[in-house]
Amino acid sequence: MDWWxxxxxxxxxxxxxAGMLGIGGGLVMVPMLAMxxxxQEAFPRAEVLHxxxxxxxxxxxxxxxxSLRAHHRHGAVLWRVVGQITPGILVGTGIGTLFAAHVPARPLAVFFTVFVCLVATQMILNLKPKPSRELPGAAGVFSVGLGIGTVSALAAIGGGAFTVPFLTWCNVKVQNAIGTSAAVGFPIALxxxxxxxxxxxxxxxxxxxxLGFVYVPALIWMVVPSMLAAPFGAMLTHRLPVATLKRVFAGLLIALAVRMLWKLFS
Known part of the structure; x- marks a missing residue:
């Protein structure tokens, strides 16, 4: 209760x-919750990251x-893509959580930090696709979902760190990519x-x-504020320059991940 x-x-x-960038929020939550x-003395050091x-x-x-409700109201969710990618994501999350549960905290922290730095680099560079590139067929989207689900479960993210770059690389409008990523984040989280x-x-x-590796008091205190704030972030997505926001956010991600790594190894 002292930490509410x-x-x-x-x-x-x-x-x-999460609402603004369609990334689920896990990239921020994991290093902050780990710290x-x-x-707190109640948490065994070996299980802090889990x-x-x-x-x-x-x-x-x-x-x-x-977040997905807010983006759906703006007509930004590509539901056909959501339907194609979700089966692969569900299989991938099952694989990822099983693997994560058996990996010690320090190697898992190194994986998370490297992953965050790669995502942040992509945000900073704001790489652009070729004009002719399109989404792959249903089998290709399923395979992408399998990979996104596995890594998302390992890093405890909503999948937007992969889904948004993948969709924009296939020439999907960035607002639609963020909205679709928000919808994809739900089956990943489930x-x-x-x-x-x-x-x-x-x-x-x-x-x-x-409840297993879920600390219910922290969950309860975070859920309502996060759900209230997500629609405001989604609203700003359609009003502000997203590329600039991504660069600022990328710097914050790197700082948080490096600090989490330092705390676990110090």
Whole structure:
């Protein structure tokens, strides 16, 4: 209960960023939750990152739903693409959560940091596709979904870090890419949340009020603020220069990931 203000503030920020950039918010939540959990004696050090990953994924379940509703009202969700990519994503999240549960915290932290830096680099460079490039067929989209689901579950993100670049690389309008990514984030979060609950269910020494690797008090305090903030972020997507916002956000991601890595190894 002593940490409720920190959880509320984190929920507001991640919900806003999820709605604005279609990234689910996990890229911010994981390093911040890892730092908050590390500062509390109730969390065993070996499970801090697993708890941060599981709690982040469970929060994204609610944030992504609020975000996708807001983008749907703007007509920005390509539901045909969502239907093609979702089956692959569900299979991929199952694989990713199973793998993450058996990887020690430090190697998992290194993977997360490298992943964040790659995503941030793509945001900063704002790479552009060839004018002739289009979305692949249904089988190709399924395969992409499989990869996105696996890595998203490992990094506890809503998938936007891959979905948005993939869609824009295929010449999908950036607002449609962000809106579709928000919709794709929901099945990723659903499969990932169930996976982290299941794989952490029998772990001993987890703090009270844990549901597997999901810390329920943090989840409760973050959910409502994140759902309230997501529509405001989605609204700004259609009014502000997204490329500039991505560059600013990328710098923040790198700083948070590096600090999380330093805390775990120090």
């Amino acid at each position: 203000l920190a959880y509320i503030a984190l929920g507001l920020f991640t919900g806003f960023s 908050l959990f590390s500062a 708890m941060a990953l599981g709690t982040s994924m469970a929060t994204i379940l609610f944030t992504s739903f609020s 499969g990932g949340s169930l996976g982290y609950v299941f794989n952490g269910w029998d772990h001993a020494a987890l703090p009270a009020w844990s």
